Amino acid sequence: MEAGQVEAAQKTGKCPMGHGSASLAGVSMTDPQVMAAPGPFYQALRKDSPVHYDAKLNMWLVSRYDDIVTVLRDPLTYSDKHGYAAQYASGFFEEFKQILERDGGGFFPDVIKDDPPAHTRVRRLMDKAFTAHRVATLEPQITALVNKLIDQLVAKAGDGQVVDGVNDFAIPLTIAVICEQLGFGQLSADKVKAWSQAVTAQIGRMQNREQMLANAAQICDLQNFIIAEMRAREAQPREDMVSDLVHAQTEDGKLEFGEAVSLVRAMIIAGNDTTASAIGNLIYVLATQPEVAKTLQESVDDDRLLNRFVEELLRIEPPVRALAKMTTKEVELGGQKLPEHAHVMVLYASGNDDETQFECPRNFDLNRTNLGKHVAFGVGVHRCIGASLSRMEIKVVAREVVRRLGDIKLAIPVDQITYAPTVAVRTIERLPITFTRRG
Amino acid sequence: MGVKVTFVQADGVEKTFDDVATGQSLMEVGRFNNVEGIMGDCGGSCACATCHVYVTPEWQAAVGPADDIEVATLDMVSDLFKSNSRLCCQIQLREELNGIRVVVAPSL
Numbered sequence: 001m002e003a004g005q006v007e008a009a010q011k012t013g014k015c016p017m018g019h020g021s022a023s024l025a026g027v028s029m030t031d032p033q034v035m036a037a038p039g040p041f042y043q044a045l046r047k048d049s050p051v052h053y054d055a056k057l058n059m060w061l062v063s064r065y066d067d068i069v070t071v072l073r074d075p076l077t078y079s080d081k082h083g084y085a086a087q088y089a090s091g092f093f094e095e096f097k098q099i100l101e102r103d104g105g106g107f108f109p110d111v112i113k114d115d116p117p118a119h120t121r122v123r124r125l126m127d128k129a130f131t132a133h134r135v136a137t138l139e140p141q142i143t144a145l146v147n148k149l150i151d152q153l154v155a156k157a158g159d160g161q162v163v164d165g166v167n168d169f170a171i172p173l174t175i176a177v178i179c180e181q182l183g184f185g186q187l188s189a190d191k192v193k194a195w196s197q198a199v200t201a202q203i204g205r206m207q208n209r210e211q212m213l214a215n216a217a218q219i220c221d222l223q224n225f226i227i228a229e230m231r232a233r234e235a236q237p238r239e240d241m242v243s244d245l246v247h248a249q250t251e252d253g254k255l256e257f258g259e260a261v262s263l264v265r266a267m268i269i270a271g272n273d274t275t276a277s278a279i280g281n282l283i284y285v286l287a288t289q290p291e292v293a294k295t296l297q298e299s300v301d302d303d304r305l306l307n308r309f310v311e312e313l314l315r316i317e318p319p320v321r322a323l324a325k326m327t328t329k330e331v332e333l334g335g336q337k338l339p340e341h342a343h344v345m346v347l348y349a350s351g352n353d354d355e356t357q358f359e360c361p362r363n364f365d366l367n368r369t370n371l372g373k374h375v376a377f378g379v380g381v382h383r384c385i386g387a388s389l390s391r392m393e394i395k396v397v398a399r400e401v402v403r404r405l406g407d408i409k410l411a412i413p414v415d416q417i418t419y420a421p422t423v424a425v426r427t428i429e430r431l432p433i434t435f436t437r438r439g
Numbered sequence: 440m441g442v443k444v445t446f447v448q449a450d451g452v453e454k455t456f457d458d459v460a461t462g463q464s465l466m467e468v469g470r471f472n473n474v475e476g477i478m479g480d481c482g483g484s485c486a487c488a489t490c491h492v493y494v495t496p497e498w499q500a501a502v503g504p505a506d507d508i509e510v511a512t513l514d515m516v517s518d519l520f521k522s523n524s525r526l527c528c529q530i531q532l533r534e535e536l537n538g539i540r541v542v543v544a545p546s547l
């Protein structure tokens with residue numbers, strides 16, 4: 001859209017791309033229609049009930065940007081640790097824990113999800129792993145991986161097979177990148193996907209007992225794998241992140257073995273679904289919104305614009321829609337009194353869509369002057385460790401896809417696109433596409 | 440021997456720290472001494488722009504310019520950007536910066 005048009009739209013108080021507000025009566029965030037297209041629901045929340053009790057989830061949904069930042073900047077009042085513990089394997093916790101102790105080497109709480117000061121102690125070990133400067137040195141490696149996968153897509157399409165932008169591309173790519181960083185030989189995408197889904201399901205509140213048992217078995221398998229890799233490096237250090245963690249010293253002494261297991265597990269899980277979702281979203285947007293595809297084509301040779309493109313993509317389609325925290329005392333938030341031990345759901349996706357912060361939030365606008373304000377990576381002490389790495393992956397994909405593939409289209413009707421049934425991450429499950437070859 | 444650093448917060452309050460150890464970043468000094476507006480969310484990895492400061496003119500030469508990667512992160516907060524903007528996690532304290540004075544940028 002032309003700058004003049006944007007101004008005109010703002011003056012009349014109307015944005016060309018709105019969600020339209022929905023009614024909140026009897027509606028839950030977990031309803032399938034809301035899960036598939038949450039925008040109108042978020043907008044209604046922000047307008048009518050900014051700190052809203054969702055009875056089905058038994059959680060308070062926080063939807064306005066300012067309230068989200070208030071929550072995330074006060075990690076002792078809105079605790080990750082308590083929120084996580086209460087949420088984890090919800091309803092089956094004891095049984096789940098016993099299974100992990102018996103078959104999975106132990107039950108290892110996520111130290112990275114602890115509260116300060118315990119969190120600060122381990123977080124400092126992780127902060128230097130993926131600095132923007134270190135990630136910049138990985139660009140050639142990541143570009144090579146991306147092109148290898150594009151070669152495979154092209155070959156598959158050349159054979160007349162349907163190509164899946166998520167399962168044939170986004171997921172194997174993010175797995176390959178993180179395996180390389182951690183120092184694992186390449187793991188099968190199916191395996192990592194199964195592990196990730198099992199771990200993510202524990203905080204998604206949507207599993208029954210049978211699913212819990214299947215997920216627990218997957219998590220045991222994951223932990224046994226991690227423990228074997230760590231033991232090998234205890235004997236013989238290597239130049240990789242797992243080795244760094246095995247031999248890491250915190251300021252107060254050594255990182256415990258179980259803590260290191262939980263950190264490696266977090267690195268495998270946290271970076272995959274999220275970055276793969278972002279890449280899936282990128283391809284989806286290119287296939288369905290020609291004007292965004294055009295914007296990307298025009299930005300592809302300009303590093304500054306390309307960085308802005310990635311950031312705006314993360315703002316407009318954030319992979320993480322919501323995560324839970326728990327109040328450690330009675331507190332007032334956005335005019336609503338919350339009791340102690342209230343479950344609070346932070347709606348990152350709604351924060352990024354808040355019209356009081358982002359003008360015409362549904363417009364894909366590279367020229368925003370406050371792009372860095374979006375909350376797709378969180379805010380505060382728990383802000384994402386992998387932000388620079390995932391930005392780089394998305395950027396390289398955006399650049400190489402535009403250079404090599406043209407005319408990307410969905411191979412199924414848009415209403416057949418489904419999202420993984422978890423509240424935490426909004427992931428396209430299958431993305432059949434067609435394209436033409438450029439180079 | 441430590442160095443002296445001064446932050447001027449957005450509310451005008453000045454916070455001066457004498458005898459700060461070199462070898463750490465300016466962000467670390469601000470964050471661990473509760474200077475308002477120095478959050479340092481990403482722990483100094485140049486990824487969040489929550490440690491944005493304006494270097495006072497007399498210190499600009501000694502501090503030096505931002506590199507390309509830092510400029511890219513600063514571009515995400517272009518509404519707050521000025522020619523003397525720096526992300527202070529990228530400013531390592533050293534002897535020559537003894538007395539440095541920076542103004543904290545408004546919060547995001």
Ligand code: HEM
Binds near residue numbers: 113275375384
């Ligand atoms: C586009 C991709 C990604 C998105 C959208 C994303 C988003 C997030 C969000 C929203 C948080 C939580 C902040 C909070 O608690 O409020 C987070 C934390 C975290 N992320 Fe990411 N992430 C992505 C990629 C990655 C990657 C690639 C890695 C690993 C290399 C990673 C590792 C982590 C870890 C370990 C945490 C926990 C940090 C802590 O609690 O201190 N993430 N991420």
Ligand code: FES
Binds near residue numbers: 483485
């Ligand atoms: S602390 Fe994040 S950019 Fe400086």
